[in-house]
Amino acid sequence: MKAVYINSVGSISSQKTFDNSSFLDDIISYxxxxxxxxxxxxKDYISPANSRRMGKGIKMGVxxxxxxxxxxxxxxxxxxxxxxxxxxxxxxxxxxxAIIDNDEQFLTPTSFIQSxxxxxxxxxxxxxxxxxxxxxxxxxxxxxxxAVLDAKLMLENNExxxxxxxxVDEIEDYTCSLHKLVNHIKKEKVxxxxxxxxxxxxxxxxxxxxxxxxxxxxxxxSYAQIVAISTYNTxxxxxxxxxxxxxxxxxxxxxxxxxxxxxxxxxxxxxSFYNELSSGIFENTQQVYYKHLCGEFNTASSFGMxxxxxxxxxxxxxxxxxxxTVQVSNYKTILLYNQxxxxxHSFTLLRRC
Amino acid sequence: xxDLKQELKENIVEQLNLEDIAVEDIDDNDMLFGDGLGLDSIxxxxxxxxxxxxxxxxxxxxxxxxxxxxxxxxxxxxxxxNRTK
Numbered sequence: 001m002k003a004v005y006i007n008s009v010g011s012i013s014s015q016k017t018f019d020n021s022s023f024l025d026d027i028i029s030y031x032x033x034x035x036x037x038x039x040x041x042x043k044d045y046i047s048p049a050n051s052r053r054m055g056k057g058i059k060m061g062v063x064x065x066x067x068x069x070x071x072x073x074x075x076x077x078x079x080x081x082x083x084x085x086x087x088x089x090x091x092x093x094x095x096x097x098a099i100i101d102n103d104e105q106f107l108t109p110t111s112f113i114q115s116x117x118x119x120x121x122x123x124x125x126x127x128x129x130x131x132x133x134x135x136x137x138x139x140x141x142x143x144x145x146x147a148v149l150d151a152k153l154m155l156e157n158n159e160x161x162x163x164x165x166x167x168v169d170e171i172e173d174y175t176c177s178l179h180k181l182v183n184h185i186k187k188e189k190v191x192x193x194x195x196x197x198x199x200x201x202x203x204x205x206x207x208x209x210x211x212x213x214x215x216x217x218x219x220x221x222s223y224a225q226i227v228a229i230s231t232y233n234t235x236x237x238x239x240x241x242x243x244x245x246x247x248x249x250x251x252x253x254x255x256x257x258x259x260x261x262x263x264x265x266x267x268x269x270x271x272s273f274y275n276e277l278s279s280g281i282f283e284n285t286q287q288v289y290y291k292h293l294c295g296e297f298n299t300a301s302s303f304g305m306x307x308x309x310x311x312x313x314x315x316x317x318x319x320x321x322x323x324x325t326v327q328v329s330n331y332k333t334i335l336l337y338n339q340x341x342x343x344x345h346s347f348t349l350l351r352r353c
Numbered sequence: 354x355x356d357l358k359q360e361l362k363e364n365i366v367e368q369l370n371l372e373d374i375a376v377e378d379i380d381d382n383d384m385l386f387g388d389g390l391g392l393d394s395i396x397x398x399x400x401x402x403x404x405x406x407x408x409x410x411x412x413x414x415x416x417x418x419x420x421x422x423x424x425x426x427x428x429x430x431x432x433x434x435n436r437t438k
Contacts, residue, residue: 048373049391106406108368109398 002216010067013208057170060209061120072213078160079133083143085298087117089172141340166211167299195266203265206295210302223309263338287323301338409437
């Protein structure tokens with residue numbers, strides 16, 4: 001069985017992460033309940049003729065994938081695997097609104113074509129003329145992890161050598177208004193730095209795209225090795241037991257983890273899963289969080305993988321992500337944990353390579 | 354007729370989201386497809402819907418569009434002669 005490496009990254013988020021030469025050097029602080037991704041100049045990557053029908057999610061996905069491919073010095077890949085929780089929401093809303101507004105007549109094709117969940121993967125493939133395996137996972141908040149798991153299995157079994165894997169989701173106003181109604185989005189505006197002290201229900205919603213070239217061929221420039229990834233839709237036991245079992249399956253103990261990357265989003269109703277780990281078995285482990293920087297969305301954990309990859313490669317830990325005061329001088333093994341509203345838990349284990 | 358041509362140009366730029374083309378850039382006799390504005394088959398479907406919605410013209414045979422959508426000039430003449438609203 002072959003090892004799987006992260007050979008390059010590409011990120012578009014509510015921080016200025018699309019430039020791979022920097023690593024959270026300038027943090028953008030927000031005070032809001034919905035934050036948008038920082039747009040790169042899309043015209044630098046996509047011609048106006050090609051971009052005119054693309055919604056924001058598609059543009060973010062296409063550009064993040066191009067950044068990752070450029071960094072890996074690749075023109076194409078063997079497969080493209082995308083994760084998205086909600087797909088191309090803006091075009092879905094446009095198409096559905098047109099159905100209602102026009103009494104089910106005069107339906108135009110563009111927003112329909114662009115509204116499907118697999119549009120991002122399809123547009124990336126069209127741009128690359130990649131006719132290989134192309135799959136989109138729509139598994140709520142483990143969509144990205146499902147994509148990574150699929151790619152990992154393919155690479156380990158040598159069914160492919162290079163796979164573009166990413167997570168992408170976009171903000172859409174009407175959907176956000178529904179999430180506000182049911183308190184999934186915080187009612188009050190919250191400052192980025194105070195997110196974990198907000199003591200209210202809901203999260204700060206956002207959007208973004210994080211893509212990675214995964215390969216079973218290690219390069220000098222590789223970021224990390226993906227050692228293991230596991231997802232759990234619901235838990236039959238507490239998260240501590242699940243974490244212990246995950247580590248045991250990978251022949252590791254708590255002390256072997258140099259850094260714990262947590263997906264806390266400030267939701268007082270559901271951050272208890274993270275708190276159980278951070279103040280429990282990982283109390284003496286250095287911890288970081290990231291959703292105060294990138295917000296919450298179904299594939300926000302892809303930002304977590306981007307963060308962990310950068311830390312492993314640069315061996316630098318931005319001050320803004322520190323969750324506790326434990327200090328580590330050498331990052332070799334990083335464990336990522338994420339869940340959303342008490343469901344779709346995931347553990348991902350990365351190792352320096 | 355000039356007002357109709359201007360309206361068509363504005364609708365085409367807006368509805369087809371021609372990001373890099375301004376209304377002033379479109380000449381009345383420019384080819385809309387191919388070497389002209391570079392519109393494609395999806396745009397043709399959008400234009401068919403636009404004719405129906407805005408001018409009450411139903412094109413039952415999409416092949417008709419090939420001649421009607423040749424240029425703004427040709428399109429405007431066809432709409433002027435066939436519009437029901």
